[in-house]
Amino acid sequence: MALSNSISNIFGVSPVKPLQNHMAAAIKCVDLLDAFLKATFEDNWDKATQVFDQISAEEQSADDLKKQFRMHMPKSLFMPVSRGDLLSIITQQDNIANLTKDICGIVLGRKMAIPKKLHDDFIGFAESATETCRKAHGAINELDELLETGFAGSEVKFVKKLIRDLAAQEQKVDKKEQKLRKKLFNIEADLSPIDVIFMYNIIDQIGGLADTAELIGNQVELLLAK
16 A cells, blocks of 8 residues: 555656656756856856755756656556656656766866857857757656647647757757867867867767757657657
């Protein structure tokens, strides 16, 4: 009875709500990336540390929700969504929280000084990647509506549009990444080689946020096709 109540408390009618709750926690992490970067650009490392602590707390919250989801998810679901599909989605959602914490942890740990010439492009790139994650969040928030409509009708068309918008946003991130990489390449001879390596790594990981968001969109799209 205790186990049954535990499952009921976490999942309610379906496992979609806890999946959405987890995505909301992951998005709280990435939403703080802009504030973190701006604090570092101002050389305000106390503020950056405070924001990083917030990110760490949200990442831990997301991790706890992920563990609850995995532990209490029923072995079989009487739903048009498979257990494997949902576990795959929550793994990608968790990657958003993890990547954000890793990005900020590297910058903070090294007190990385991004050259002022790159600040605007860096912020624009990070904001664009964050927006891609928000669009993935929007798609996940429609899963309960999809279930209610039996994955049919106008709701499917609406979600497909969300996914197309997400993919278009990810392409914008790619273009911003290429522009930022080119600018860094043009000045890297004047910088410490080790710093340059870490800057490229940070750029890769910020781009990874958008890639992960697109993967979530792709997984939702696969649900529509089943």
